Amino acid sequence: xxxxxxLMKAYSxxxxxxxxxxxxxxxxxxxxxxxxPSGTGKSTLLRCINLLEKPTEGHIWIDGTEITDxxxxxxxxxxKMGMVFQSFNLFGxxxxxxxxxxxxxxxxxxxxxxxxxxxxxxxxMVGLAExxxxxxxxxxxxxxxxxxxxxxxxxxxxxxxxxxxxxxLDPTMVGEVQAVIRDLAKTGKTLMIVxxxxxxxxAISNRVFFMDEGxxxxxxxxxxxxxxxxxxxxxxxxxxxxxxxxRIDSKDYxxxxxxxxxxxxxxxxxxxxxxxxxIRLAFEELVQQILVPVLAQPDxxxxxxxxxxxxxxxxxxxxxxxxxxxxxNGDELPLKLLESAVSxxxxxxxxxxxxxxQAVLKxxxx
Amino acid sequence: xxxxxxxxxxxxxxxKKLKDTxxxxxxxxxxxxxxxxCVLLWAGAACAEDDAAAITSLEDLKGKRIGVQxxxxxxxxxxxxxxxxxxxxxxxxxDLAVALKTNKIDGFPGDEPVIRLMMAEEGGxxxxxxxxxxxxxxxxxxxxxxxxxxxxxxNEWLAxxxxxxxxxxxxxxxxxxxxxxxxxPDYASFPAPNGVLNMATEAAYAPMNYYRGNELVGLxxxxxxxxxxxxGYGLNVLPMLFDGILPALQSGKADIGMSxxxxxxxxKESVYFSxxxxxxxxxxxxxxxxxxxxxxxxxxxxxxxxxxxxxxxxEPQMNSIQDSFYKTFIREDRWKLFVSGVLTTLLITVxxxxxxxxxxxxxxxxxxxxxxxxNGITRFCMWLVQGMPVVVLLMILYYIIFGxxxxxxxxVAVIGFTLTFGTAVFGLLKMGVGTIDRxxxxxxxxxxxxxxxxxxxxxxxxxxxxxxxxxxxxxxxLIKATAIVGYIxxxxxxxxxxxxxxxxYEAFFPLIAxxxxxxxxxxxxxxxxxxxxxxxxPKKRKPExxxxxxxxxx
Numbered sequence: 035x036x037x038x039x040x041l042m043k044a045y046s047x048x049x050x051x052x053x054x055x056x057x058x059x060x061x062x063x064x065x066x067x068x069x070x071p072s073g074t075g076k077s078t079l080l081r082c083i084n085l086l087e088k089p090t091e092g093h094i095w096i097d098g099t100e101i102t103d104x105x106x107x108x109x110x111x112x113x114k115m116g117m118v119f120q121s122f123n124l125f126g127x128x129x130x131x132x133x134x135x136x137x138x139x140x141x142x143x144x145x146x147x148x149x150x151x152x153x154x155x156x157x158x159m160v161g162l163a164e165x166x167x168x169x170x171x172x173x174x175x176x177x178x179x180x181x182x183x184x185x186x187x188x189x190x191x192x193x194x195x196x197x198x199x200x201x202x203l204d205p206t207m208v209g210e211v212q213a214v215i216r217d218l219a220k221t222g223k224t225l226m227i228v229x230x231x232x233x234x235x236x237a238i239s240n241r242v243f244f245m246d247e248g249x250x251x252x253x254x255x256x257x258x259x260x261x262x263x264x265x266x267x268x269x270x271x272x273x274x275x276x277x278x279x280x281r282i283d284s285k286d287y288x289x290x291x292x293x294x295x296x297x298x299x300x301x302x303x304x305x306x307x308x309x310x311x312x313i314r315l316a317f318e319e320l321v322q323q324i325l326v327p328v329l330a331q332p333d334x335x336x337x338x339x340x341x342x343x344x345x346x347x348x349x350x351x352x353x354x355x356x357x358x359x360x361x362x363n364g365d366e367l368p369l370k371l372l373e374s375a376v377s378x379x380x381x382x383x384x385x386x387x388x389x390x391x392q393a394v395l396k397x398x399x400x
Numbered sequence: 401x402x403x404x405x406x407x408x409x410x411x412x413x414x415x416k417k418l419k420d421t422x423x424x425x426x427x428x429x430x431x432x433x434x435x436x437x438c439v440l441l442w443a444g445a446a447c448a449e450d451d452a453a454a455i456t457s458l459e460d461l462k463g464k465r466i467g468v469q470x471x472x473x474x475x476x477x478x479x480x481x482x483x484x485x486x487x488x489x490x491x492x493x494x495d496l497a498v499a500l501k502t503n504k505i506d507g508f509p510g511d512e513p514v515i516r517l518m519m520a521e522e523g524g525x526x527x528x529x530x531x532x533x534x535x536x537x538x539x540x541x542x543x544x545x546x547x548x549x550x551x552x553x554x555n556e557w558l559a560x561x562x563x564x565x566x567x568x569x570x571x572x573x574x575x576x577x578x579x580x581x582x583x584x585p586d587y588a589s590f591p592a593p594n595g596v597l598n599m600a601t602e603a604a605y606a607p608m609n610y611y612r613g614n615e616l617v618g619l620x621x622x623x624x625x626x627x628x629x630x631x632g633y634g635l636n637v638l639p640m641l642f643d644g645i646l647p648a649l650q651s652g653k654a655d656i657g658m659s660x661x662x663x664x665x666x667x668k669e670s671v672y673f674s675x676x677x678x679x680x681x682x683x684x685x686x687x688x689x690x691x692x693x694x695x696x697x698x699x700x701x702x703x704x705x706x707x708x709x710x711x712x713x714x715e716p717q718m719n720s721i722q723d724s725f726y727k728t729f730i731r732e733d734r735w736k737l738f739v740s741g742v743l744t745t746l747l748i749t750v751x752x753x754x755x756x757x758x759x760x761x762x763x764x765x766x767x768x769x770x771x772x773x774x775n776g777i778t779r780f781c782m783w784l785v786q787g788m789p790v791v792v793l794l795m796i797l798y799y800i801i802f803g804x805x806x807x808x809x810x811x812v813a814v815i816g817f818t819l820t821f822g823t824a825v826f827g828l829l830k831m832g833v834g835t836i837d838r839x840x841x842x843x844x845x846x847x848x849x850x851x852x853x854x855x856x857x858x859x860x861x862x863x864x865x866x867x868x869x870x871x872x873x874x875x876x877x878l879i880k881a882t883a884i885v886g887y888i889x890x891x892x893x894x895x896x897x898x899x900x901x902x903x904x905y906e907a908f909f910p911l912i913a914x915x916x917x918x919x920x921x922x923x924x925x926x927x928x929x930x931x932x933x934x935x936x937x938p939k940k941r942k943p944e945x946x947x948x949x950x951x952x953x954x
Contacts, residue, residue, distance in 0.1 A: 084845075084846055086842055086845060086846065109848045109849065109850050110848070111848075112845065112846060112847065112848040113847070113848035115846075116846065116847075117842075117843075117846035119839060119842065119843065119846075121837075121839050122839075123837070123839035123840060123842060123843035124843070125840065125843070125844075125858055125862075126840070126862055127861050127862045127865075127938040127939065128938065129946055131946075131947070132946065136857070137847040137848065137849070140849070140853065140857060141847065141848050141849065146949055146950050147949075147950055147951060150947065150950045150952070167943055167946060167947075169939060182843075185847075186846075186847075189847060189848065195846075
């Protein structure tokens with residue numbers, strides 16, 4: 035069992051901490067997929083667990099041994115915890131079979147013969163027995179990663195950490211490595227895998243960590259995370275939403291600059307010219323023409339979400355003041371124009387929210 | 401008629417040399433550079449022959465170039481007599497002779513007996529009739545309390561042998577007598593009830609001090625030995641470069657210095673001088689052709705110098721390769737000198753490689769994990785060692801740091817080169833280990849390897865193949881760099897070459913012989929490292945050795 039308590043990691047060169055206060059328990063036999071946008075500390079979390087990164091604060095226990103304790107015999111703990119790297123990191127001066135035999139002989143005191151027999155068994159398992167006497171630089175990326183997995187397994191670890199094992203591979207080789215990992219997931223070992231392959235993550239894991247905002251943002255079963263994400267960022271990530279948010283807090287806000295923001299956002303996300311025009315139009319009519327004139331002290335938050343997969347855009351506008359359905363009450367011309375840009379509109383009011391009025395506009399596509 | 405006698409010799413070297421050596425050494429690449437060297441030398445010699453008007457008097461030397469041995473007082477003497485000459489400095493008399501012959505200088509001053517001997521050995525040089533001045537040689541004694549007593553003792557003894565006429569007799573023996581009579585007492589076997597005197601001398605200044613075969617002889621040695629014998633001292637002779645003698649006395653490395661040292665007021669400030677034991681005159685040596693001297697007969701180049709021989713010199717001078725070879729290697733068993741020189745060079749090189757590698761490795765291991773103090777100290781030491789010319793480092797070690805310790809120059813050289821080689825090895829390791837990807841460490845750590853074991857099992861085996869080619873280069877540089885140990889009284893190959901040149905006054909042959917020997921030594925060491933390089937490269941292993949001791953079929 036892995037137990038993490040108040041883990042914090044900051045790099046000394048920039049003061050922003052990449053992990054802020056992570057606490058989690060991982061049970062034996064869990065297969066955990068760690069997903070999330072880049073730069074949210076997925077690899078850092080993994081590397082903290084076997085102390086390749088030294089945590090700035092916090093404690094980690096592996097099977098009751100606190101590895102963050104300076105007196106801990108780190109070598110012994112690491113022997114029970116294999117790691118597979120994005121860049122394979124096979125030992126370049128040794129043949130494939132020696133790569134696998136080295137650690138069991140050096141660290142577990144296995145005889146040459148035992149290490150060899152076990153090594154060959156593992157090589158057969160990953161389908162590379164015939165490459166036993168080749169050097170790593172003679173192999174393809176997929177073959178290297180399968181060897182790296184065999185090398186990790188040779189130490190018979192209880193926990194295996196896989197840090198983006200297929201990210202450095204040619205798309206044609208991803209399959210062979212995933213197949214090996216899939217088999218691994220069935221062996222009952224504790225697995226923790228950082229990956230960007232959502233389908234793969236969903237297929238092998240029984241638990242998913244979605245990482246964002248410096249920690250485990252949402253923790254749940256694959257069904258929960260992929261089909262019914264509870265939290266906003268998870269939903270956006272799973273649906274691959276591109277989001278633009280801005281706030282207007284004065285009648286005299288810089289309209290042209292805001293319109294420029296929207297243009298830039300559309301351009302960056304390769305939103306089609308027509309859709310971009312409609313987004314701009316919807317914003318202009320609803321916010322600039324209808325809302326700003328009526329609100330005495332405008333506090334308007336606009337959020338535009340664009341889904342690349344569905345090529346659809348949704349604009350959500352939340353604003354203060356008494357109940358006022360901006361999608362129905364306004365001058366005729368703006369409403370007409372709004373209608374031409376939007377396919378569906380709905381208005382809701384939630385008295386408890388900071389900005390009680392909400393208008394959701396589905397931008398017309400195609 | 402203009403003679404071509406001696407000058408034709410260097411031009412003959414290149415052609416014959418090739419034939420003589422190609423079948424001996426098949427190192428073709430090295431031969432190629434040797435050919436280049438020979439062509440350059442030949443070109444230099446050829447140039448030297450042509451211009452230059454005859455110089456027959458001091459008057460003709462006005463505005464000309466004069467070469468002077470470093471550390472002597474000749475520059476002052478020359479400038480007093482000929483104020484507008486251009487002075488350049490050379491390390492030894494043989495260098496001056498070569499410079500003269502290759503037209504780098506128009507003349508050089510020297511003590512009359514020395515230059516006369518040089519004329520006898522090597523034709524093409526003559527002296528001007530006029531003398532620049534007269535001078536006196538004294539025994540230099542270190543300025544200490546013990547030195548003061550020694551001074552009185554020496555002066556008393558000198559007065560006694562002058563009175564008896566023995567001094568005159570000895571001077572005549574060394575400056576005018578036949579070579580067979582020029583012997584010195586066997587000072588090594590003196591009982592030394594009053595202690596051993598260390599004597600610094602140049603050992604390249606015939607007839608005052610020089611090597612005959614393996615034996616150090618000359619008037620200076622003879623006198624010192626006789627004094628020691630008479631007064632119950634042992635004698636230990638330390639050969640060194642002339643300009644190292646006074647520092648050796650000041651630092652206490654030597655008790656007395658005898659090397660044809662002229663007594664001057666300036667030198668008296670740093671050492672005591674005995675009463676003079678020799679009075680001579682300074683003469684200027686010039687090219688024979690330049691001096692306009694007629695040839696003795698219509699003889700061809702091969703017998704050009706016949707009959708010039710003096711001081712018991714009777715062998716005919718054939719200016720040919722065989723003759724040069726004979727003079728350089730065979731006469732007086734000089735090959736033994738070369739053998740000892742090669743051994744000294746090899747000893748210094750090999751010990752420096754071993755200790756330097758150990759030092760560099762040890763320092764690297766201490767600094768590897770980024771220990772702040774260790775890194776700081778290392779950076780400072782490396783900055784110090786690398787910033788200094790090696791020759792300066794050696795002299796500082798020899799004369800200052802080990803100034804008051806009786807330590808052989810060889811050990812000082814080994815220490816000096818261990819330091820420089822150690823810094824090189826440190827740099828190579830840093831560079832080589834730096835090329836290893838961070839991921840190799842992480843993979844090893846993740847498997848459970850400790851930091852130390854990771855380094856030795858995973859990192860170093862991969863770094864060594866990167867390091868070895870540059871390491872080989874460092875070793876070759878090291879052999880060449882050891883050529884400067886002559887500065888601290890070590891007789892390595894280069895110094896032996898100088899010593900032999902100081903006797904034969906052969907301009908080129910010893911230089912080329914020394915060059916060839918260096919090439920052979922470098923070739924041998926590079927070959928050895930090449931073998932290691934193959935052994936150390938894990939990828940060059942035979943497939944059957946990879947799985948030795950394992951049954952490969954189930």
